[in-house]
Amino acid sequence: MNIHGSRHSFFILLLAAAHLFPRIVSDSRAAELPPVRVAAQLDSEPKFVAQGNIVAGNCVDIFRAIEKIDPDIKFTGEQRWLPLKRIEAMTAAGQLDAICGLIKNEERTSSYRILETPLFVVTYHFLVRADDSVNVKSLGEVRQLKSDGIILVNGGSGAVSFLKNAGNLKIDSSASSTGGNIEKLLAGRGRFFFYRQPGLNSEVRKSGHEGKVRVLPTTFDAQVFYMMLGPHIPKETEARIAQALGKLNERGELKHIAEKWASY
Numbered sequence: 615m616n617i618h619g620s621r622h623s624f625f626i627l628l629l630a631a632a633h634l635f636p637r638i639v640s641d642s643r644a645a646e647l648p649p650v651r652v653a654a655q656l657d658s659e660p661k662f663v664a665q666g667n668i669v670a671g672n673c674v675d676i677f678r679a680i681e682k683i684d685p686d687i688k689f690t691g692e693q694r695w696l697p698l699k700r701i702e703a704m705t706a707a708g709q710l711d712a713i714c715g716l717i718k719n720e721e722r723t724s725s726y727r728i729l730e731t732p733l734f735v736v737t738y739h740f741l742v743r744a745d746d747s748v749n750v751k752s753l754g755e756v757r758q759l760k761s762d763g764i765i766l767v768n769g770g771s772g773a774v775s776f777l778k779n780a781g782n783l784k785i786d787s788s789a790s791s792t793g794g795n796i797e798k799l800l801a802g803r804g805r806f807f808f809y810r811q812p813g814l815n816s817e818v819r820k821s822g823h824e825g826k827v828r829v830l831p832t833t834f835d836a837q838v839f840y841m842m843l844g845p846h847i848p849k850e851t852e853a854r855i856a857q858a859l860g861k862l863n864e865r866g867e868l869k870h871i872a873e874k875w876a877s878y
Contacts, residue, residue, distance in 0.1 A: 647851050650689045651711045652677070653696040653704075657768070657792045659816045660878035661715045662692070669693045672875045673714035676733060676841075679867055683858040687851070697790060699770045708846040712855070715839040717772030726842040727852060731859040734872040736810040738773060738835040740765075741818070743799060744828050750806075751832045753780050759805065760784070766795040766804035773808055776835055792817040800826060808834070812878050 654662040654669045663671040669692055677689040691710070704710040706725050715733055716722060742748055750756050756763045761784060767773050769787040777785050786804055789795045799807045800823060809817065811829075818824055841859065843852055862868050 647686045647688075647854065648848070650687060650847075650851065650855070651709075652689050652691045652714065653694050653701050653710060654692050655701055655713075655715075656695050656697050657790075657817070658698070658715070659813050659820075660875035661813075662695075663816075663875075663878070669695070672734065672871055675871045675874070676714060676862075676868070679862050679871065680855060680858040683861050684854050687854055687858065697770075699790065702770075705842070705844045708844055711844050711847050711851075713842045716842050717775075717837045718840060719772055719775045722842060725845070727845060727847070729841045729843065729852075729856045729859060731841070731856065731863050731868070732838045733841060733859075733868060735836060735838050736812065737833045738776070738808060738810050738837070739814060739833060740830045741796070741799065741807040741809060741814060741827050742805065742830060744826050746805070748805065749830060753783065753834065756806065757782050762805060764804040764806070766798055766807040768792060768795060768809070772837065773810070773835075776837070777808060793821050796821045796823055796827065810837075812876050816878050 654671075654674075656662075658671075660671050661673045662669055674692050677692060681687055681689065689712070696704075701710060701713055702722075702725075705713055713726070718728055722728065740750065748759075750759075756765065764784045764786055765777060766789065767777060767785060767787050769790040771787075774785070774787050777783055786798075789798060792809060795804070795807050795809075796818065798804055814829060818827055818829075841855065843855070859868070
């Protein structure tokens, strides 16, 4: 081929590349992951903690750590407070995409995609009135109290299933907030309030009733909390979040985040 023919072929290739380039850019943008929509769960400290006008906490740190591992993943909405029941309903309906820090149970297993990597572990304790000398060390002892052993627990929480499965306990889950249940406890409408550590101490402080209640030392349960995704979320997004969480776990960063908020 002569020089003029070579130049002609070269310019044809350049022209073709110019036409292809916008399509390549467009395809690349189309392949970007959509934002992962979440919300801050009310009454869930230290998962989500109000610090002035900012929402911080264990789960917010986990979101930022995932984004650092995989910059294509972006969590949005963690500065908006919603109750747990609404968050679960919106995630199941495709209006939110992920929930940080829930206990596995049969209903959630059928409603969400649960990622395998544990986020953190919590222990459950009883809160009682400070002037109540009770010091139960087992659920069997609570059963023996019968009607004098009513257990208050937040409605909709994973702890409800645990108590129901234990059997023959007097459970009141009519209140959905921790503050409401502490008020009920002080009013004598229950003997015990079942809640988790970390979180219980901060909820007592927030209620303004320090000195009026005390935490029994016995641990009655320990539960692993997980990240749960809506059934509608793209498979690639699910795989990328799962991969990022796996790396954070291997590096010990999830443990470090949990320890940061353990005394809250």
